[in-house]
Amino acid sequence: xxxxxxxxxxxxxxxxxxxxxxxxxxxxxxxxxxxxxxxxxxxxxxxxxxxxxxxxxxxxxxxxxxxxxxxxxxxxxxxxxxxxxxxxxxxxxxxxxxxxxxxxxxxxxxxxxxxxxxxxxxxxxxxxxxxxxxxxxxxxxxxxxxxxxxxxxxxxxxxxxxxxxxxxxxxxxxxxxxxxxxxxxxxxxxxxxxxxxxxxxxxxxxxxxxxxxxxxxxxxxxxxxxxxxxxxxxxxxxxxxxxxxxxxxxxxxxxxxxxxxxxxxxxxxxxxxxxxxxxxxxxxxxxxxxxxxxxxxxxxxxxxxxxxxxxxxxxxxxxxxxxxxxxxxxxxxxxxxxxxxxxxxxxxxxxxxxxxxxxxxxxxxxxxxxxxxxxxxxxxxxxxxxxxxxxxxxxxxxxxxxxxxxxxxxxxxxxxxxxxxx
Numbered sequence: 334x335x336x337x338x339x340x341x342x343x344x345x346x347x348x349x350x351x352x353x354x355x356x357x358x359x360x361x362x363x364x365x366x367x368x369x370x371x372x373x374x375x376x377x378x379x380x381x382x383x384x385x386x387x388x389x390x391x392x393x394x395x396x397x398x399x400x401x402x403x404x405x406x407x408x409x410x411x412x413x414x415x416x417x418x419x420x421x422x423x424x425x426x427x428x429x430x431x432x433x434x435x436x437x438x439x440x441x442x443x444x445x446x447x448x449x450x451x452x453x454x455x456x457x458x459x460x461x462x463x464x465x466x467x468x469x470x471x472x473x474x475x476x477x478x479x480x481x482x483x484x485x486x487x488x489x490x491x492x493x494x495x496x497x498x499x500x501x502x503x504x505x506x507x508x509x510x511x512x513x514x515x516x517x518x519x520x521x522x523x524x525x526x527x528x529x530x531x532x533x534x535x536x537x538x539x540x541x542x543x544x545x546x547x548x549x550x551x552x553x554x555x556x557x558x559x560x561x562x563x564x565x566x567x568x569x570x571x572x573x574x575x576x577x578x579x580x581x582x583x584x585x586x587x588x589x590x591x592x593x594x595x596x597x598x599x600x601x602x603x604x605x606x607x608x609x610x611x612x613x614x615x616x617x618x619x620x621x622x623x624x625x626x627x628x629x630x631x632x633x634x635x636x637x638x639x640x641x642x643x644x645x646x647x648x649x650x651x652x653x654x655x656x657x658x659x660x661x662x663x664x665x666x667x668x669x670x671x672x673x674x675x676x677x678x679x680x681x682x683x684x685x686x687x688x689x690x691x692x693x694x695x696x697x698x699x700x701x702x703x704x705x706x707x708x709x710x711x712x713x714x715x716x717x718x719x720x721x722x723x724x725x726x727x728x729x730x731x732x733x734x735x736x737x738x739x740x741x742x743x744x745x746x747x748x749x750x751x752x753x754x755x
Contacts, residue, residue, distance in 0.1 A: 359398040365754045366391050369476075372747040375647055375724070377731050379742065387415035388476045392438060403444050406459075410438035412477045438480055447486075454486040461485075461500065462639075463520060464529045464564025467577040467597055470639025479637065483516075494522040503537075511538045514556075528565040533636070534558070535583075558583035558591055560636060571603040575615075585630060593633040595619045597643070601664070609668040617643055621657025621686035632657060645680045645702040646722045647746050657685030658699075672711040678704040690729045698727035716752040721745065 366389075373384040394408035411434050416426045425432040441457030460471035461481045472479045487496035496519070503514035518533040537556035562579030577597040584590055599615035619633040632655050640651035644660050662680045669675060682699035690696050701724070708718035725743045 357400050359401075361396045361398075362394070363396070363755060364391075364393040365752065367750065367752045369748055369750040372745075375649070375744045375746050377726065377744065389413050389415055390476050394439070402446050403442065406439060406441055406443065407437070408439040409435055410477070411435045414476075438478065451489045452487070453489065454484065456484045458482045459485075461498070463531055465566070465575060465577060466639040466642060467564070467595075468531070468533075468560070468562060468579060469637050470642070472639045472641065474639070474641040492524055494524070496520045502535075503539075505539070513538050526565070527567060528563060530563050531561070533560045535560075553587040554584075556583070556585055557587075558585075558634070571605065573601045573603075573613075575599045575601075579633070579636075581633060588628060590629050592629055593620045593631050595633045595635075599664070608670075611664075611666045613664040615660075615662050615664065617658075617660040617662070619653040619657050619659075619685065621653065621684060622655050623686050625655065644682075645678070645724070646704040646706070646720060647702060647724055647744070649702075649724065650682065654684070655686075656688050656697075659683045659685055673709045674707070676704070676706045678702075680704075688733055690732055694729075696727070696729040699730045700724055700726035714753060716754075717750070718752075719747075719749045721747050 369388045371384075371386055371388070373386070374381075389412075391411040392408055393410075394406065396407075397405040399405065411432065413425065413432060413434055416424070419425045419430070419432050419434060421433065423430055425434070437458060439457075439459050441455050441459045443453065443455045445453050447454050458480050460479065461469055462471055463469040470479070481500045483498060483500035485496060485498040487494055489495075498516075498518050498520070500516040500518075501513070502516055505512040514535075514537040516533055516535050518531060520529065520531040522529045535556060535558045537554060539555040558581060560579050560581045562577070565574075565576045567574045575598070577595070579595045581591055581593045595618065597615065597617040599613050601611050601613035604610040604612065619635065620631050622630060622632045633653055635651070635653060641648060644650045644658070650658055650660070660680055660682055662678060665677045667675045680702040682702070683697045684699060685697075687695040687697045702722060703724075704720065704722045706718060706720035708716065710716050723743050723745045
């Protein structure tokens with residue numbers, strides 16, 4: 334009876350607290366549950382067995398709009414491998430324990446009108462995307478996804494949007510020296526031209542010498558890098574053209590000069606048929622280092638992009654490697670009927686700089702990948718998708734991998750996924 338009275342009292346207090354803010358606050362609850370099964374045979378080792386596992390991602394968010402101007406957004410996330418282990422090393426399925434796996438994916442304050450119409454700001458932990466996510470992306474395919482902690486402010490009108498941001502990559506709180514890692518950037522979107530221009534300055538003030546990790550040199554920053562780029566998407570009639578380009582300059586440990594760049598171009602055409610269909614050709618080029626022994630570093634760093642959107646679904650080439658990467662590809666998509674989407678991509682990979690296969694033999698060959706996927710929302714309330722990817726490596730590329738693999742047979746990867754959002 335006493336317990337019932339306590340429960341009634343707490344319920345009354347909660348309802349009273351809610352009613353006190355309900356008059357000027359709009360609260361929304363949203364969420365996502367995603368379950369994915371993967372058959373993974375991506376290893377180049379001929380003795381490796383195919384892996385089969387399931388990934389579960391659960392997100393729950395609460396957003397409060399206060400006085401029709403300020404948003405308070407909180408999103409919790411649990412990401413796990415079914416049957417896997419907890420962060421404390423315990424099995425999490427079928428036993429009498431909890432996973433202790435819930436994390437704060439996003440939590441930010443967003444002010445739509447900061448004194449004047451069009452001026453706004455966001456503060457806290459949030460996903461951050463630029464353009465087509467070739468430079469900054471939230472990596473939604475990943476079972477965790479990427480979030481940043483920092484601040485962003487903007488001015489937005491009908492013609493353009495200008496924003497500035499400061500993202501904290503690492504906070505060391507060193508009492509003697511600044512050893513933080515920060516990203517400071519400017520971004521402009523030209524609405525009528527559908528084009529974005531941006532500059533991002535990265536400063537890693539860590540005093541460890543990257544060439545000799547045991548040595549402290551308080552006169553040097555580990556990294557000072559500026560990335561300047563643009564993104565543009567143009568559409569006319571049935572044609573579309575997408576462009577990404579980034580130039581990187583700066584220094585590593587104050588002694589190595591950075592001179593690297595990337596460009597990615599995709600041209601598409603929507604066929605004049607009843608079933609919506611699109612064909613596209615593209616190239617994604619990232620520079621490599623032609624001489625690792627000199628004082629210039631020419632390998633493009635892919636920064637914080639959504640790698641799974643580019644360079645094949647098997648995710649072999651999230652990073653370019655020291656030799657850079659060239660991806661020449663063909664994309665196709667088809668909507669054969671309402672609520673169904675079919676895609677087929679083909680990628681031909683080579684390196685931007687040749688690598689050594691033998692002391693006297695070099696090559697730029699990498700391999701070919703095919704990605705096929707089908708998705709549907711025909712089943713009410715759920716998005717279902719499946720995909721099959723096959724990679725055929727060049728024998729020269731496999732031989733350079735040493736103990737990682739010694740087979741030039743094709744590898745493959747299969748997934749089946751169900752997503753429910755509310």
